[in-house]
Amino acid sequence: MMIPKATENTYEVAADQLVKIIKNGPNKAGQTPDRLPSRETLVKTHEQNLKLLAEGNVPIRNIILPRPYPPSRVNLEDSAFEKVLLKHVRIDERKPKAIGIFRAVTAPYVYSSTTTVIEDEEGHVAKLTVGNLEDSPVDPIVTENATFVVKQPCWSRLGESNYHIRVDHPSDLVLLEPGNRLIPKTWRQKEGGIATKDAAQWKKEGDMMFLKKKFRKALKLYNKGLRVLSDASDPTAEIDLYRKRCGVNIVLLRLDDAANDLSKAISIHAKSSPDLSSSQLADQSTIHSWLNNRSTEDPLEIASKVPRALKELATRVKFDLGIEQSSPVYDIPLISSYVGPLSLHVDVANYTCDTEVRDTASQGRGLYAKKSFRANDIISAEKAFVLPGYFMQDKGSDCLLYSLHDETAAPRPGAWLFKELVQKLRWNPSLRKEFFSLDDGGYWKECGWEIAEDEDVPVDVFRVEFIRRYNSFSAPTRSADLLNQPPNANPELRNGFWTHSSYSNHSCLPNAIRTFMGDIRFMRATRDIEAGEEITTQYVSPDIDIDARQEKFRNTWGFECTCELCTLEGKLGKDTKEARLRHFEELKSMVMKLGEKGTTVTSIKKIARGVRELEALYTPTGEGEPDPYAKFPRLALVHPTLFLTEAWRGVKNYDRMMDCAYKLLRNFGIIVSVEDDKFSVVNNVGMINVETVRALKYLSEGFAVKEETALRDQVLDTARSWYLTITGAENDFEEFMKL
Numbered sequence: 001m002m003i004p005k006a007t008e009n010t011y012e013v014a015a016d017q018l019v020k021i022i023k024n025g026p027n028k029a030g031q032t033p034d035r036l037p038s039r040e041t042l043v044k045t046h047e048q049n050l051k052l053l054a055e056g057n058v059p060i061r062n063i064i065l066p067r068p069y070p071p072s073r074v075n076l077e078d079s080a081f082e083k084v085l086l087k088h089v090r091i092d093e094r095k096p097k098a099i100g101i102f103r104a105v106t107a108p109y110v111y112s113s114t115t116t117v118i119e120d121e122e123g124h125v126a127k128l129t130v131g132n133l134e135d136s137p138v139d140p141i142v143t144e145n146a147t148f149v150v151k152q153p154c155w156s157r158l159g160e161s162n163y164h165i166r167v168d169h170p171s172d173l174v175l176l177e178p179g180n181r182l183i184p185k186t187w188r189q190k191e192g193g194i195a196t197k198d199a200a201q202w203k204k205e206g207d208m209m210f211l212k213k214k215f216r217k218a219l220k221l222y223n224k225g226l227r228v229l230s231d232a233s234d235p236t237a238e239i240d241l242y243r244k245r246c247g248v249n250i251v252l253l254r255l256d257d258a259a260n261d262l263s264k265a266i267s268i269h270a271k272s273s274p275d276l277s278s279s280q281l282a283d284q285s286t287i288h289s290w291l292n293n294r295s296t297e298d299p300l301e302i303a304s305k306v307p308r309a310l311k312e313l314a315t316r317v318k319f320d321l322g323i324e325q326s327s328p329v330y331d332i333p334l335i336s337s338y339v340g341p342l343s344l345h346v347d348v349a350n351y352t353c354d355t356e357v358r359d360t361a362s363q364g365r366g367l368y369a370k371k372s373f374r375a376n377d378i379i380s381a382e383k384a385f386v387l388p389g390y391f392m393q394d395k396g397s398d399c400l401l402y403s404l405h406d407e408t409a410a411p412r413p414g415a416w417l418f419k420e421l422v423q424k425l426r427w428n429p430s431l432r433k434e435f436f437s438l439d440d441g442g443y444w445k446e447c448g449w450e451i452a453e454d455e456d457v458p459v460d461v462f463r464v465e466f467i468r469r470y471n472s473f474s475a476p477t478r479s480a481d482l483l484n485q486p487p488n489a490n491p492e493l494r495n496g497f498w499t500h501s502s503y504s505n506h507s508c509l510p511n512a513i514r515t516f517m518g519d520i521r522f523m524r525a526t527r528d529i530e531a532g533e534e535i536t537t538q539y540v541s542p543d544i545d546i547d548a549r550q551e552k553f554r555n556t557w558g559f560e561c562t563c564e565l566c567t568l569e570g571k572l573g574k575d576t577k578e579a580r581l582r583h584f585e586e587l588k589s590m591v592m593k594l595g596e597k598g599t600t601v602t603s604i605k606k607i608a609r610g611v612r613e614l615e616a617l618y619t620p621t622g623e624g625e626p627d628p629y630a631k632f633p634r635l636a637l638v639h640p641t642l643f644l645t646e647a648w649r650g651v652k653n654y655d656r657m658m659d660c661a662y663k664l665l666r667n668f669g670i671i672v673s674v675e676d677d678k679f680s681v682v683n684n685v686g687m688i689n690v691e692t693v694r695a696l697k698y699l700s701e702g703f704a705v706k707e708e709t710a711l712r713d714q715v716l717d718t719a720r721s722w723y724l725t726i727t728g729a730e731n732d733f734e735e736f737m738k739l
């Protein structure tokens with residue numbers, strides 16, 4: 001027997017290679033593989049790959065999603081399933097009622113996915129690959145000798161004659177506890193040992209595992225402690241174990257289980273305290289409802305009647321499950337001061353009650369204002385449903401999520417978000433509705449599956465990804481940090497998921513801006529908003545060219561924008577579009593050349609002439625013809641005008657600088673008036689951004705030079721409020737204005 005020598009990691013198949021294999025290979029669906037490797041070969045290859053992994057001989061993680069298929073809906077509690085052996089399993093054919101019972105014969109290889117060698121009751125072997133588990137090499141899930149069910153097993157191709165059994169939906173793999181009736185008799189082992197230790201010993205061992213970050217092991221040990229205690233009456237020990245288990249469950253994102261544990265701990269505490277035993281605190285379901293009610297209120301004064309450790313856990317669990325408050329009161333400087341790459345989690349309540357989700361005419365659902373807002377008001381504040389925290393510099397956290405069916409790849413931010421979403425949804429049934437409502441049936445329709453409205457379908461990883469793609473947003477640690485980056489810095493952003501604010505649709509002329517501070521997403525009004533108006537944000541800032549702009553929306557988000565600006569520019573003739581772009585490019589190259597030579601008044605004047613020519617391409621030529629852009633942004637003019645503003649400033653021509661700063665605002669559709677010492681914004685289509693704050697900065701400088709202090713102060717006030725709108729904090733405003 002030839003044993004393949006693994007010179008490179010054969011378990012980390014590159015996605016493009018896999019696409020080729022699948023596309024070019026023969027279609028053998030429904031057949032059995034011609035030749036399968038022997039146990040000896042499989043085990044040997046596995047050991048070689050384990051060694052390579054231990055040596056760090058691995059590329060970046062590559063999470064692969066094949067073509068969508070539904071998770072099995074077989075319930076192991078009833079007997080409506082068909083037990084199959086490896087000899088019954090077919091290539092690419094998943095039988096919805098089939099289950100295989102297997103045992104792992106090797107230690108697991110945990111990296112992009114979990115891989116191990118399994119055997120069935122007849123001793124036949126296979127390579128098993130399980131994707132999308134919350135697996136970790138220090139605390140593996142599929143340990144050696146573990147027995148488990150694989151639902152709807154099938155062979156998937158990995159090479160010309162290389163097959164494995166792969167599981168994509170986490171619920172299609174069910175670990176069997178020792179003693180489970182499904183475990184073949186010959187594999188059964190006595191569990192033994194539980195009664196030989198007391199609860200305190202199990203707890204101590206659990207604590208040790210917790211400290212070693214072996215959280216699932218800790219959970220198992222606390223379970224054992226609780227089982228030993230089940231018929232003893234030792235409330236103190238029981239409270240302690242439930243409290244510990246609650247803590248582990250929080251770390252593992254299993255908030256539903258954490259809430260159950262904590263409600264048990266609190267009710268046991270109440271039952272065993274003479275002054276609380278007949279109170280509502282003794283009723284576990286009352287506590288459970290309170291933990292889940294998303295309110296800041298505590299009418300039963302639970303927090304003040306339980307020991308501090310339980311109170312602290314209650315605060316944690318309630319915040320993690322989401323609390324709502326009725327007004328947008330946030331201590332922004334405080335929050336901003338403690339948020340950092342290592343502390344994204346902020347303990348604040350959400351404020352979403354003044355916005356609601358409703359159907360739009362043609363954009364699916366949208367977010368609507370329930371009350372009027374003034375420019376700069378907080379419209380909503382929401383903590384992330386999921387915002388993965390990882391170090392940008394950590395190469396070990398690099399990974400890619402590759403969807404084989406449409407050959408798209410999401411880099412690290414999207415890949416980690418997907419992984420965490422799957423875990424959060426898997427372990428918290430109470431949070432699923434809120435997440436999956438973001439798919440209004442499109443996924444089932446696309447897949448051609450009939451699913452009843454109220455059917456409790458297990459978490460489908462392909463549906464999670466379908467939703468993630470169109471509803472996740474890039475988030476810096478703090479939006480304000482983006483303004484303080486050196487020029488051309490390319491800060492890496494995380495991807496996060498905010499379920500309520502995700503309903504806001506895109507508009508190039510938005511009335512709101514999203515900003516981030518740790519895991520909170522704020523939305524603030526860029527202009528006054530009427531009650532009943534739809535809240536829109538810019539998903540990305542619009543490209544100058546309408547065709548490029550629409551292409552980006554189509555490719556990334558699957559829509560074409562119909563905002564007033566896009567509607568206006570959608571009607572432009574080819575010649576006008578081309579002429580504007582050509583002029584823009586010419587100006588850009590003139591500016592680049594200047595960069596090398598330095599700016600002189602003559603060169604600024606030359607650029608100014610070019611800018612006037614570009615302006616003419618936005619202006620109607622016919623006598624008395626209305627200006628279609630009278631109130632709208634002229635995007636191609638923005639950067640040349642910013643250049644001119646700064647160039648005139650450089651040569652200390654403050655009148656010209658101010659003229660250009662007014663123009664810069666106007667090119668964003670913002671028209672201001674200065675009359676009788678009063679500065680006011682008379683037209684604002686909502687495009688507030690860093691350049692508009694810069695324009696105000698230059699205006700304020702100009703007024704300062706002219707010693708028009710009142711006007712300077714008014715402009716500064718507007719600048720400060722726009723700075724707050726775009727960054728979510730005022731902290732570094734003074735610094736920004738100095739630069």
Ligand SMILES: C[S@@+](CC[C@H](N)C(=O)[O-])C[C@H]1O[C@@H](n2cnc3c(N)ncnc32)[C@H](O)[C@@H]1O
Pocket residue numbers: 362363364365366438439440470471472502503504505506507557558559560561562
């Ligand atoms: C973050 S979701 C917004 C909520 C979405 N409308 C819904 O019903 O779930 C993004 C998706 O909304 C739709 N959408 C957002 N802005 C749009 C726009 N300006 N025009 C058309 N569709 C839009 C697109 O389908 C996009 O992929």
